[in-house]
Amino acid sequence: MLQGFNHLTLAVSNVEISFKFYRDFLGFKPEAIWDHGAYLSLGDLWLCLSLDNVRQEKDYTHYAFSIAEANFPLFHQKLKTAGILEWKENKSEGESIYFLDPDGHQLEVHCGNLQTRLKSSFKDPYPNMIFF
Structure with missing residues (x-):
């Protein structure tokens, strides 16, 4: 049976440019790099x-990453x-920024979590929303 999320693989047109973006701009920890990945x-x-x-x-x-509310204005x-392109305006619960990586992958940085989203949705549910 499934145990959880294992990994995320993104197709990139230039490994070096994307590696630098995720490492230097978003703060990912580098683990390994090679010619094709x-x-x-x-x-x-x-x-x-x-x-x-x-x-x-x-x-x-899109792929969303968490950020503390205190760090949100500085990150934005x-x-x-x-000059990073934003692809969507936030209209949901919690502070969010929707932006593109060098290959156009749609990313989000969000201050909430599943529990804050459910709490907000319970107060103002989407059409025909059922909670479990």
Whole structure:
């Protein structure tokens, strides 16, 4: 049976550029790098960057990372200063920034968690929302 999330692999067009973005800009810990890929970590997350053709899908698929509320304004300013493109405006519970990595992967930095989202949704549920 499944035990939890194992790792996230992202197709990247340039391993070095993406490695630097995730390491230097987002603060991931470098674990290994080679010609066609890299491993980085962030807390319990294992991130694999894999050299491949990157597809630009336009849907709501994205990868969200946690940030403390106290660090949110500084991080948001860091994004703006670096000219990082934001792809969506936050309309949900908690502070969030939606932005793109060098290959256009849709990322989010969010101050809440599942419990804060459920609490907010319980007060103002989505249409036909059922809670378990």
